[in-house]
Amino acid sequence: MQPALGPVLAELAPTRRALLVTLRKRGEARAEELAQELGITVSAVRQHLSGLAAADLVVHRDERAGPGRPRRSYALGPAAEALFPKAYGELTLELLDHLAEEDPGVVRRAFERRRDARVARVRERVADLGFAAAVAEVARVLDEDGYLADIEPTEDGAGFLLREHNCAILAVARRYGHACSTELSFLREVLPDADVRRVAHILSGNFACVYEVRERSRERGRIVDAGHDPIP
Numbered sequence: 001m002q003p004a005l006g007p008v009l010a011e012l013a014p015t016r017r018a019l020l021v022t023l024r025k026r027g028e029a030r031a032e033e034l035a036q037e038l039g040i041t042v043s044a045v046r047q048h049l050s051g052l053a054a055a056d057l058v059v060h061r062d063e064r065a066g067p068g069r070p071r072r073s074y075a076l077g078p079a080a081e082a083l084f085p086k087a088y089g090e091l092t093l094e095l096l097d098h099l100a101e102e103d104p105g106v107v108r109r110a111f112e113r114r115r116d117a118r119v120a121r122v123r124e125r126v127a128d129l130g131f132a133a134a135v136a137e138v139a140r141v142l143d144e145d146g147y148l149a150d151i152e153p154t155e156d157g158a159g160f161l162l163r164e165h166n167c168a169i170l171a172v173a174r175r176y177g178h179a180c181s182t183e184l185s186f187l188r189e190v191l192p193d194a195d196v197r198r199v200a201h202i203l204s205g206n207f208a209c210v211y212e213v214r215e216r217s218r219e220r221g222r223i224v225d226a227g228h229d230p231i232p
Contacts, residue, residue, distance in 0.1 A: 015040065016048050018055065022078060028075045057083070070214055092172055111178040117188045122190045129191065131215045135160050138190055151213075159194075159214030162187070167202050167209065174203065187211055 012020070018038055023029060031049065035042040052058040056079040062070035100107050121144050126134040135151055139162055142149035146168035151160045173179040180203065187196045193216055200210035 016052060019045070019048055020076065020083065021054065023058065023074060023076050024080075024084060024205065028073045030071060030073050034074070053077070055079065090171070092169075093175060095174060096172065106174060108178050110184045111176070115182040115189075118186055119189045122186075126190060131223070132160070134191060135162065135194070135213055138162070154212065154214070161199075161211060162203075162211045162213050165207070165208040166209075170202065183209075184211070187213070 015038065019034060022034060022037055026033075029037075031042050031045045034049075035045045038045070049058055049060075055061070056077045058074055058080070059077040060072050060074050062072050064070040072132040096107055097112075099110070123137060124136050125141060129137060139149045139151045142162075142164060146166065149164050151161065153160055153163050167173055169179055179195035180201070181209055184196065188194075191213060195212075195214045195216060197212050198209065199212050200206040200208060202209050
């Protein structure tokens with residue numbers, strides 16, 4: 001039976017793909033063993049392994065059992081893990097569905113707790129930063145979390161457009177609207193001196209979720225919301 005392959009793994013050259021799949025199945029193997037299984041020369045195997053090692057997809061360890069050259073064994077590197085299919089989205093949805101059946105409110109509370117934990121973590125990173133630096137740091141955090149985030153100034157230069165080009169929890173967001181609402185409240189809580197509104201949404205057919213982030217102006221010690229009356 002042919003193994004299910006992730007899209008990136010499927011696009012690799014056949015021999016390199018076969019080497020990675022074989023190492024996934026065996027856990028560890030020597031070049032001679034890989035050559036025998038794939039039906040190619042040991043020299044060709046070593047050449048491909050060298051390229052895979054350069055991309056951090058393969059690692060090796062040497063074992064010295066006596067005089068002479070050590071025995072070198074190869075295994076998948078940490079970077080190779082992302083090449084193989086994962087079912088995290090399906091599992092998460094299944095678990096959330098079970099929880100919702102038991103208690104419809106528990107999913108909403110779970111998203112709120114996730115938001116609170118993210119807020120606490122990010123507030124430490126933006127503490128004492130100015131407005132522009134804080135927005136940039138929030139984008140950096142989102143990018144680290146898999147949202148492929150970036151920022152650019154608005155046309156009038158009075159704020160920023162924060163873009164999430166990838167929804168790291170898209171499968172969940174499609175079924176549970178709490179995911180999107182807590183994302184917006186997360187941004188408002190970690191940027192308390194800003195007005196944040198969503199101006200584009202992946203779930204509405206856009207290519208990115210885009211948030212307009214504008215700093216509130218201060219007049220005579222009062223915070224003024226853009227387009228709203230001063231807040232006492």
